Amino acid sequence: MWATLKTYRERVVGGVLHTWLDPIWRHGDPIDLLEPRSGQTIDVLGLSCYTWNWRLQCAIAAEVKRLNPECFVVVGGPEPDYKDPEFFHLNPAIDAIAVKDGEITFSAILDKLEVGERDMGDVPGLYVPDASGRPASTGEAIQPATFPFSPYVEQSAYYDSILAGLEPGSYDVILETNRGCPYGCSFCDWGSNTMSKIRKFEIDRVHADIDWISRHSVNIVMLADANFGILPRDVEIADALNQARSAAAGFPRHIFWSAAKNHPERVVSIAQRFAGSGISTVHALSIQHTRSEVLAATARSNISAERQVEVCRSMMEFGVPIEVQLILGIPGDTLELWQSCLADLMEWGIHEDYLIQSYRLLPNAPAASVDFVDTWKVDTVERTMFDYLVRDESARINLLEKPDRIVVGCTSFDRADWIRMALWGAVVKGLHNTGFVQHIAVYLRLTHNVPYVDFYRQLIDGLMTNDPLLAGLRAEIIEHYERFLADPDLSDHMRLDSIGTFGYMLHPSRWLYVRVCQEVDDVFARIGDWVESTFLLDSVTRGLVEYQRQIIVLPSYDRERGHEFSVDVDWPSYFAAARGREGFDSLGEPVPTPGAVVRATDRRSSERVIRADGPGEGYYGKPFDWDSLAGEERWIRWIEQTVMDRASSQLNNLCDLRLFPEPSA
Template sequence: MAARKVVLLELSVYPNTLPLASGYLQAYAQREAGVAGVYDFVIHAPEVRTPAREVVAELVATEADVYGLSCYLWNMRRMKEVLDELVRLRPDAHFILGGPQVMNHAAEYVPPSWENVVVCNGEGEQPFTAFLRETAAGDGAAPDLHRVPGVSFWLDGELVTTDKPPRIKDLDEIPSPFAAGIFDHGEYTFAVVETNRGCPFRCSYCYWGAATNDKVHRWELDRVKSDLTWISEHGIESIFLADANWGALPRDVELTRHLVECKERNGYPSMIAIQAAKNRPDRVTEITEILVDGGMLTSQPVSLQTTSPQVLDLVQRSNIKESTYVELQLKLRDKQISSYTELIWPLPGETLQSFREGIGKLCATGADAVVAYPQLLLRNTPMYERRESLGIVTVRVDDPVAEADVVVGTNWVTREEFDAGVWFYYAVISLYNARAGFYVGRQLERSGLCSYTEFLTRAADYYRGRTDTEIGRFFADSVATLGNYDINNIGKVLHYVLHSHRGEMDRLLEGFLDEQGWLSDPSVRTAFELDLIARPYVYREAVAEPSAALTRLRLLSRERYRFVVELPPEAVRLLSSFENIEGLSGAEPGLGPLRLLVDHVGRRKMPYPRQRSLDHNAAYCQAMMNRLRDILPSWTLLVPDAVAGTL
């Protein structure tokens, strides 16, 4: 008898992504002779924006007996299109859906007439294998799906849900798909990697810990090392370590060193992304330093999500102490390692004021960059179950492939306040993260003229009235369309502010400061002009003279990537309070103006790729914001005769 065929479908965000979930399902199922001897497996993993008709055509052509679909927030609209057509065109096949978007929501995606479609309600390996056992006969008899644990299905108009099996505690029961050769013939540039499963925390907005409510179970160390070696030897360029808290376990340091050794030996992977453990800052810093020295990581994420104690209590989360956070920032800055502090807007309990004040506090403590992600209402989380009592209001993003529900209101935030918070964050990105008004904000804060919170709030209000500018229109459109759902939206802000509309940003900032009456203060004027010179270039490109006039600083000469400027003592003191000035040690800024070389070459910048789309360039810019110290200029004190010429 010819072997039956099972096709596993993943629709990935990035092209050429290694289909890890499908690999686990196949490797686990093939442990059983009754499955391995009956089924041939095929994994299909196109990029999520591949047209549905193309995906359907390829899947129908396989004439598979079983189709397994991995369903997530980011692919569910496209997956639903594919599923609807597959069920219509392959009515005699069996289907099993899995993933956080569909589990416990079978009735939403499967109509009662589809008795050949099953939804898995938890960890997939055991239900998937049992499902294949039940459908293996292929003699026309209906499988007894009651014997499949942890699934929902329709039978005679009734939705049946079977008991879930216990989670797999000994993860080595799942054979390595890498060692099994499942991925040997694929061409992959990106891979997601698990070294453990589970999360000890219970953050109510997150599926990782709150939904699983489980201790961390880990794969055996040598098994993990072998898998990572396979990834390196097969030339995979970048990996995402999907453990919930990388750095929580002491062995994570050893595994990090192994990754660097693999790269030194084979040249791959070239880039690593991690979800850093929030309660192990010293170990995470050690890991970051290892990866930075190995050329595989350029920044450390610090996941606070909020600075409000009330919010932390409501979402069942605890953060590192404020003193530890400040100490961590100082250590990273001293080592020239970039970092970015992650927040979510708006979590339950967060108000517009607490959100603004929290960011103001982070700016005052010297965070490299502040990243505020939109709050997505994720299914199968405690927050989802409590959405009505929390007053959660959502809007589904207009995306042809995803089912993303953005939280735009809670009991603590109206829709108008939500919009105001997003406007505020665009002020943060442009003025603080992109450094357009970095030293102005610092001078206003430390002089007592205006706090960071008030400075950024006023700037956001000013932007709202300047939709006659390209930057203002982009912000307004992004707020209206929930554009910040797309992470590349942040990158577009940097592209505008640090490249294509740099002169417009100069004039916007000057107009804002003038309207507030601050430019008449010599110290603020000095800080403003320092920002004009110090604002980084996100691409490796020739520096340009500022669009606003310099009256406190003197621009003495300009080369392709460098300025020579003369700074008054107060500008040198302001600059040196945050950046290292080579050669300044022992000099006295109070004696008179000093001449400095401002070098905008940066580290690991790429030239501006004119032939690429804005979306492509925005992805690069967004990544550079998270590794800000790669694009900031360096400063060197010059003796007077070191100036080559004058402008």
């Protein structure tokens, strides 16, 4: 933001030159962060504010104001709640809130301060305190219509000074090619630019940014466009990123992007280009929920789930793994609808990595409005969220980190329902996405017409309720979520007491996966008995349960020796044919192969992606390099290499499988 504001002032407005102090971009104690600026007068302080840094920014504002009482402090970003009548009373160090784009507004503030005026009532795009101290709008913000200059290029001297002390490829950047979003999802506040016309950056500016990024050996590009692929030229921009990467020896290494919601053909074209070059080897299905009544309740009904799934099916045919983005706790959801949502994805042939986020109330998103909260009778808790799957057990919640408001109840579900929904999410992620029982569920669906929702209801509310071992694991997850709702100091992570030297806490889904792997033989004996008694199937099913058990990557696996086991049917070919298959598209029984063996030769986890130069490794693959370790050290290394990232059967199951003797054609 510093570079954007500075570039606009210097290159678009011009005029009087100011002394711009270097920005504060690290997290830390405010006094320590300000120490390099000791003795310097600060006349204007601009702060870009998000949930994760809001308290820190307020502390910086207070310290700067203490040292510079006449400093004018303006805050922007999605966090400052200008609707709160007590905002300026609660934050006396702040003089104004800027809404929407900040370039023109901030420059106008500088113009006023240059001539000694502190009354900003005639600067559009602000909230300032009125006579009673309540936030008062100064009018609609004037937003830039053109974006001709690249902040990276214009402020390259500053960036070069920072990067000089860092290893190439150890830093990430944000790239914008447009601003605005035509949608108005109630949970979202995309730069305060939702429900707005898209404003394109000049293509020369975009190319300049891309060139700078590739030349500076960037690791990851976070593409800040809300709907990349919504514009025809976005395909050209994707090509430019790939070409720059090719010319710069593979930099940037990766890109994360938010795909356009209603333009499947263009998104497929872009995603295939990115997958082909290796810059993006996972495609995100930003669906939030599968059921139309839930999407309508969160003002997302104008975004077609079917169109997004159409994109995913095309990407799976191309060999690109899918990441499904879901929201737990959308007002309008119910336990039954949530169960159906998870099963719908399986019915569509999407079985990998359901990324489930809690429904957060962002201060300036529509869902945080009084009308929305009152209509749905929204019940929330405040928690400091650690979105990673693991959390360092020694890490304590920083007092300068602002907790999120998490929706845990409303008119359509209560807290008890929310706990059950969270349990379902954890079990499906921990047992289905990882491939622990996925092959069993797929076979029963495609060959014996057992709906996925019925399979998991029988598993979660049947076997995991009645079997002592699995019921104990289920109860621990439920107790975790009960404590999570009661204790504001907890995060959504569980301590792995079964490995005493493991210094991290795990998301419940990963905790469950580790625990069932630790008891794998006992667990599969129970699963085998349950499958046969519940679904009344024959010995083929018992062979399937054993096949599922044998292909799970465990600490006992040795990449030098590989793994070999017996099968009586050709399960590898069956599941190759089943991959990505929709639930209604039935599949016959596997071919009998009495006396055959399967040999696994995997040396690393990898989601095989079809790239321009042939099959390639996915972003999340890691080597199975625990050969020389023993005991807890071996388990810990296995967790680090297979559990701490994306949940996918291609990462957690053995995949380099060959059947001997090979079946005849």
